[in-house]
Amino acid sequence: MSNSKKTHIGDHPLAPESMMLHHGYDPKLSEGAVKCPQFQTSTFVFESSQHGKDFFNYASGRVDVPEGVEPGLIYTRFNNPVLEILEGRMALWDGAEDCLVTGSGMAAISTTILALSKPGDVVIYAEPIYGGTDTLLNGVLCQYNLQSVGFNSSAGHEGLAEAIATAKKMGPISVVLMETPDNPTNQMIDIRACKDMLEDVQNPDGVKPVLAVDNTMYGPIFQHPLEHGADLCIYSLTKYVGGHSDILGGSCSGNKDLITKIRGFRNIIGTNMDSHTAWLVMRSLETLKIRMTASSAGAAKVVDFLVDHPLVEKIYYPGLLKEGDPQYDTYKKQCTGCASTFSFTITGGEREAFKVLDSMQMAMLAVSLGGTETLVQHPASMTHSSVPEDRRAQIGITDNLIRISVGIENPDDIIADLAQALATIK
Ligand SMILES: *Cc1c(COP(=O)(O)O)cnc(C)c1O
Numbered sequence: 160m161s162n163s164k165k166t167h168i169g170d171h172p173l174a175p176e177s178m179m180l181h182h183g184y185d186p187k188l189s190e191g192a193v194k195c196p197q198f199q200t201s202t203f204v205f206e207s208s209q210h211g212k213d214f215f216n217y218a219s220g221r222v223d224v225p226e227g228v229e230p231g232l233i234y235t236r237f238n239n240p241v242l243e244i245l246e247g248r249m250a251l252w253d254g255a256e257d258c259l260v261t262g263s264g265m266a267a268i269s270t271t272i273l274a275l276s277k278p279g280d281v282v283i284y285a286e287p288i289y290g291g292t293d294t295l296l297n298g299v300l301c302q303y304n305l306q307s308v309g310f311n312s313s314a315g316h317e318g319l320a321e322a323i324a325t326a327k328k329m330g331p332i333s334v335v336l337m338e339t340p341d342n343p344t345n346q347m348i349d350i351r352a353c354k355d356m357l358e359d360v361q362n363p364d365g366v367k368p369v370l371a372v373d374n375t376m377y378g379p380i381f382q383h384p385l386e387h388g389a390d391l392c393i394y395s396l397t398k399y400v401g402g403h404s405d406i407l408g409g410s411c412s413g414n415k416d417l418i419t420k421i422r423g424f425r426n427i428i429g430t431n432m433d434s435h436t437a438w439l440v441m442r443s444l445e446t447l448k449i450r451m452t453a454s455s456a457g458a459a460k461v462v463d464f465l466v467d468h469p470l471v472e473k474i475y476y477p478g479l480l481k482e483g484d485p486q487y488d489t490y491k492k493q494c495t496g497c498a499s500t501f502s503f504t505i506t507g508g509e510r511e512a513f514k515v516l517d518s519m520q521m522a523m524l525a526v527s528l529g530g531t532e533t534l535v536q537h538p539a540s541m542t543h544s545s546v547p548e549d550r551r552a553q554i555g556i557t558d559n560l561i562r563i564s565v566g567i568e569n570p571d572d573i574i575a576d577l578a579q580a581l582a583t584i585k
Pocket of ligand 1: 263264265266289291338342373375376394395396397398407408409
């Protein structure tokens with residue numbers, strides 16, 4: 160292992176936030192530059208024809224890379240120094256053997272599902288799930304005879320048991336995909352219990368279903384799904400990891416075999432991230448922990464304000480869960496804190512919610528989350544408007560629900576903004 164991949168000083172293990180400044184980058188290969196330069200190139204020169212032949216053999220998996228040999232750079236759709244360093248650093252956060260990055264969160268989700276499924280297979284997913292994922296499964300992949308079965312995340316792993324029973328009658332189960340906590344109502348699912356249940360599933364071809372967790376909402380700072388039994392950890396890097404609302408990206412981490420399979424598929428369908436975006440995400444990774452910690456502390460203060468507000472009815476925030484609630488146990492087991500995106504209901508309906516949203520003076524009215532700036536939106540008419548009305552009611556996406564993604568502004572300013580906006584509906 161080259162010195163640039165250092166993970167310890169003596170016996171002392173380095174924390175991921177420290178490794179974000181060096182890991183995988185060797186200044187000697189770049190004129191001594193402290194920062195990894197942007198390798199804005201689509202292709203790479205081979206030293207000799209033999210090298211070109213060897214690199215293609217390694218990249219295609221026809222030949223195993225010999226010990227101590229670098230597999231070599233070929234073409235940016237397969238590999239690029241910036242992409243490789245970024246993938247190594249994301250794997251560190253997730254505690255994974257390997258990681259691949261993609262051009263968006265949806266590219267990560269679709270590439271993963273396609274790489275691991277064949278026509279006739281069934282994908283099980285927890286609802287609510289990200290709207291794009293829902294459309295991917297129920298509007299697009301169903302056209303290719305890839306079937307799906309949903310279960311309500313508030314039913315937790317018991318919901319999964321029912322979904323498995325249904326799916327078994329339909330075909331082999333390829334992937335189980337879930338978000339925990341879900342969006343926008345922050346319901347928790349016990350990852351370990353789901354994994355244990357999947358161990359007992361016998362697909363006819365002997366291949367086990369792969370448990371994938373979309374960790375966009377809480378990771379990689381407050382939750383590490385691979386530690387709790389997930390096989391894959393997926394992100395929309397567009398959100399907290401990118402963190403500045405200025406790029407699109409995605410990633411998927413897991414064991415070497417699974418990631419190699421998904422990466423091979425990515426390289427052929429071309430859902431890669433471009434190297435400039437990768438460079439920007441590497442910059443974001445240096446401040447990831449301090450950004451997520453700051454916005455989390457800010458959100459906790461905003462929640463304290465809302466809890467006492469007479470016009471606020473219910474707050475969907477795991478930090479408010481009480482002992483005795485099964486959701487509390489899952490939260491304590493799986494999460495080391497709360498990220499800064501949560502939802503709350505106000506007295507009234509859509510009219511009042513719109514009045515509050517339209518009255519915000521600093522927070523911006525926009526979908527997405529996890530950026531440095533505070534964003535607010537109305538799930539029922541925006542992010543979750545394609546969910547049928549009766550399903551929305553069942554999962555708590557009511558007309559008086561507002562979602563907020565707290566940024567890194569001074570929380571007192573966010574509270575002042577919310578206070579004046581709420582005062583308009585008194
Ligand atoms: C935004 C989001 C996605 C999709 O990511 P893109 O980068 O927009 O493609 C997937 N899952 C979750 C939970 C998200 O919030």
